[in-house]
Amino acid sequence: xxxSKTILLALFSAVLLSCEKDPPLNEPGSNEAxxxxxxxxxxxxxxxxxxxxNQVTLDGKPNIFFKNLLYRDDHYxxxxxxxxxxxxxxxxxxxxxxxxxxxxxxxxxxxxxxxxVPFSEADLxxxxxxxxxxxxxxxxxxxxxxxxxxxxxxKLPSIQLQLQNGKKMKLPASYISQPVVYTSQIFxxxxxxxxxxxxxxxxxxxxxILEAIQKLKAGLVQDLILDLRxxxxxxxxxxxFCSLTLADIAPNSVFVRFRGNEKLGNREExxxxxxxxxxxxxxxxxxxxxxxxxxxxxxxxxxxxNTASASEMLINSLKPYIEVIQIGTETxxxxxxxxxxxxPPQVSGNQRAWLLxxxxxxxxxxxxxxxxxxGLIPHYHTDEFAQLPLLPFGDEKDPLLQQALNIIxxxxxQSLNRKASTSAKTFTxxxxxxxxxxxxxxxxxxxxxxxxxx
Numbered sequence: 001x002x003x004s005k006t007i008l009l010a011l012f013s014a015v016l017l018s019c020e021k022d023p024p025l026n027e028p029g030s031n032e033a034x035x036x037x038x039x040x041x042x043x044x045x046x047x048x049x050x051x052x053x054n055q056v057t058l059d060g061k062p063n064i065f066f067k068n069l070l071y072r073d074d075h076y077x078x079x080x081x082x083x084x085x086x087x088x089x090x091x092x093x094x095x096x097x098x099x100x101x102x103x104x105x106x107x108x109x110x111x112x113x114x115x116x117v118p119f120s121e122a123d124l125x126x127x128x129x130x131x132x133x134x135x136x137x138x139x140x141x142x143x144x145x146x147x148x149x150x151x152x153x154x155k156l157p158s159i160q161l162q163l164q165n166g167k168k169m170k171l172p173a174s175y176i177s178q179p180v181v182y183t184s185q186i187f188x189x190x191x192x193x194x195x196x197x198x199x200x201x202x203x204x205x206x207x208x209i210l211e212a213i214q215k216l217k218a219g220l221v222q223d224l225i226l227d228l229r230x231x232x233x234x235x236x237x238x239x240x241f242c243s244l245t246l247a248d249i250a251p252n253s254v255f256v257r258f259r260g261n262e263k264l265g266n267r268e269e270x271x272x273x274x275x276x277x278x279x280x281x282x283x284x285x286x287x288x289x290x291x292x293x294x295x296x297x298x299x300x301x302x303x304x305x306n307t308a309s310a311s312e313m314l315i316n317s318l319k320p321y322i323e324v325i326q327i328g329t330e331t332x333x334x335x336x337x338x339x340x341x342x343x344p345p346q347v348s349g350n351q352r353a354w355l356l357x358x359x360x361x362x363x364x365x366x367x368x369x370x371x372x373x374x375g376l377i378p379h380y381h382t383d384e385f386a387q388l389p390l391l392p393f394g395d396e397k398d399p400l401l402q403q404a405l406n407i408i409x410x411x412x413x414q415s416l417n418r419k420a421s422t423s424a425k426t427f428t429x430x431x432x433x434x435x436x437x438x439x440x441x442x443x444x445x446x447x448x449x450x451x452x453x454x
Contacts, residue, residue: 029349032058035065037347038079038356042069045339046077046358049261062354073373076334077359082352090154093178096171097122099230100133102146103385111141112390115230117178117199125169130390132164180205183394184212186219193408194221194294195401197393198242201234201310203282206241210292213245217294224294225404227302227393229328229384233309236337240274243314244286245293249321251275251286256317257368258337258361298323300404303378308332312376313363320366327382327403330375337361380407 026033035058043049048071058065066079093099097120103110113131116123134140136149137160153159158172182197194216198209216224224246240255251272258267272286301315303326312331318324341356348354364370382403384390391398396405 026058027349028346029351031060031062031065033347033349034062034343034354035060037343038062038066038354039069041341041356042358044263045261045341045360047261047336047360047362048074049263066356074359076336077338078357080355080357082355092150092154093117094176095154095173096120096159097176098127098171101385102141102143104143105385105388109141109143111146112385112388114390115199115393117176118182119179120176121171121174122169125171126167127161127169129392130388132389133161134164135162136160138162177204179208181208181212184215185394186216186221187396187405188219189405189409191223191408192219192221193405194219194224195227195394196224197227198231198311200231201238201242201314203235203238203241203279206238206282206284209242209245213293217292221294223298223300223408224296225300225302225401227401228307228311228315229302229304229400230306231308231311232306233311233313233334235277235279236269236310236313237275237277237279239310239314239317240269240271240286241278241284241289243318244271244275244289246296246299247293247318247322248295248297249290249318251290253321254366256313257364257366257370259364260361264360296322298325300325300327300407302400302404303328303331303376304384305329305332305375307376309334312372315376316363316369316372317365319369325380325404325407326376326378327380327407328378328400329381329383330377331372333373333375335363335370335372337363 026036035056039052039056039058042052046052046069051071052069056065056069060068062081063079066077070077091099093115097117098113099115100111101114103112111133113127113129113133116127116129136153137156139145139149141149154173156173158170160168160170162168178199180198180200180202182199184194184196187193187195196209196212196216198205226246236256243249243255244251249271252270255269255271255274258269260266275284275286275289278284299318299322301324303315307315307328308331312334315324315326315331336359338357338359341358343354343356362370380403382400384399387397387399394401396402
């Protein structure tokens, strides 16, 4: 009897000890709860999940914790908290309606306005592409303070500019939605050549593009110059939308191939299936877009270091089907897609949800061509800063547009190798963009695989 009591007491003690060793549940909304959830998602979906650190502490701020998880080659994964502006990345374009670049030219530092958002406060105040800015918030801009001064300005309710010509203006901060189509036109000199400038890939501009396409089609356009030099990307579905309105392709042809980690696997999308991922409220059909589109067999694309993400994917994905002649300078080199994961209530508690946007796929075209993390190399290196002042988009004297028009007039692309030259970058004047941030190229995950594993 005494032996039985001893055994029972030992078992009871063992149960108590095991209970004491169980870690307490993390309080919903705590840093520990958010960070534990973040780590689990990264282990499952992150492209470099095998490179995650072996030991982590969960008590830090979620955005700092997340940054410490990232692989050294990852410059684009991010985490944001809903309605928390401190975690979002603003730019001059979406806050004040313009962007600038700094050049070191002939031993002098210059700040040139590279784009002005149509109908923004900057546009209404009379700011133009090509203007030179000398001061921001009464601080002279130099090479050493360019980025810090602009970053500080993005946190203020307004920005004060002083131009080289002495003009001053004060622009209020606001949320600015860029029009997708800045301008479109037709050149009639030798042959009917169309020009189309797209600022981003967003379905808010779907009908504007269709209107521009109908104008170009009515003008019997035979060649198109597509200006993507400041297109920072956007929705994959909209990149497919644009492809269908521009090129001679079949809706069921492969648009993009995705390669993920060993858990996520690989997948591919046709132009039609990618278009089907369009946001709620839109119902564009691939066959209709193709019928009403230009169905071109050749497109001239103008690019630069701000050509990024989904705009790069469009260029790469069209190459197996039509002739794509790239003019300008190397693109940014964002050859990966992310997805958006939202923390559930049992993790966030009463706090605002966190949105995790890790890179999950490497992207390739139908032929398996991709891996352009150093940028897509143009067939014709042309620097838009080689000729100053900068000219309005669509001006025939703009160096990039002029190069395309000369090629078309001289018919010099017949023997063009589809693989671009591997020559080094040839910027006439090295320059640095202001506060550039690529628009994440997001794509929904296929969750059925993971549901089976649970």
